[in-house]
């Protein structure tokens with residue numbers, strides 16, 4: 001019998017043998033690793049033996065977390081990084097060369113969008129498209145297109161990419177398909193099901209959940225045939241073919257760029273991951289209740305949540321995900337200042353970050369999406385009054401009460 005994933009996550013460290021019978025993987029903070037014989041050190045260096053040589057390339061604690069993420073994504077392997085951005089940038093830097101072309105969703109987390117403009121300066125071309133329709137992705141493809149990048153549910157407007165359609169397209173054309181699964185998490189969705197090659201996570205968000213660690217990861221689903229990828233160096237075309245891509249990402253990305261996840265943060269993320277299922281279920285329920293309440297609130301002009309029937313991709317989200325996520329955004333009617341709404345909230349924290357146990361809200365256009373300018377915000381469908389809410393695991397009634405008191409304060413103005 002195959003046990004449920006929630007059970008397997010809890011027992012993953014022991015299954016792989018944690019030292020002294022510890023119930024979870026201990027914290028390994030050594031920078032260097034020593035060997036009795038120089039031959040053994042050399043064998044590990046050359047990849048002929050598994051082991052650790054230097055902390056920048058990982059340690060047993062982060063390796064245990066990587067194994068857990070691999071399990072969660074039903075992947076063949078995972079490389080962890082110091083943050084979600086480090087995972088995205090290291091992966092692309094490791095796999096792309098000057099002259100390559102990337103197609104990405106236009107609906108992206110702000111810092112990822114900012115990175116794509118840097119990537120353009122480094123000599124790659126990036127085409128941003130409305131990825132809610134695979135036809136737009138198809139139109140943008142060129143002979144030199146090496147990868148397609150999308151978020152499952154886009155932060156902050158919650159557009160749901162045409163995940164399955166793009167997967168078919170990438171599979172047929174042998175293009176690396178990278179899916180950022182941060183907002184859905186493996187509890188709601190596994191990108192492998194729609195043909196993703198690589199799955200990205202900001203582990204800082206719901207997988208950690210407690211807002212006390214930064215981390216990122218990239219997992220290989222095993223679906224992409226790396227023999228077909230022109231930029232893989234001969235040195236990394238060795239061993240099992242399914243590992244070639246990750247090997248180059250680990251060497252050219254993690255080792256050379258150095259965005260290494262610390263053991264302490266890796267340990268906290270692994271502990272947080274143990275309760276991902278419970279937390280996501282609670283947070284998704286809260287998000288649905290708040291989104292429904294806000295949709296009926298007179299001072300609110302729009303609510304963007306894939307769980308609402310009014311959402312453009314509600315049907316797709318229902319088909320693909322086993323829940324609608326813990327993030328939504330809403331707009332206020334003309335004349336209601338979103339800052340007044342935010343300031344009237346007493347329980348909800350005015351804060352960046354998402355996927356936290358606590359409910360957080362921020363004025364999206366004037367914070368994360370400010371630097372990019374109005375034109376770009378318009379193309380991302382981010383209204384000036386947009387408030388992003390990352391819903392936590394507080395009691396539903398307390399969250400509803402906070403929004404109720406905030407809006408009644410505004411209504412009485």
Ligand SMILES: *Cc1c(COP(=O)(O)O)cnc(C)c1O
Pocket residue numbers: 083084085086109111112151155180182183201202203204205214215216354
């Ligand atoms: C936060 C976030 C990132 C970046 O992750 P960090 O850990 O903050 O670097 C990437 N993608 C999405 C969808 C995010 O929400």
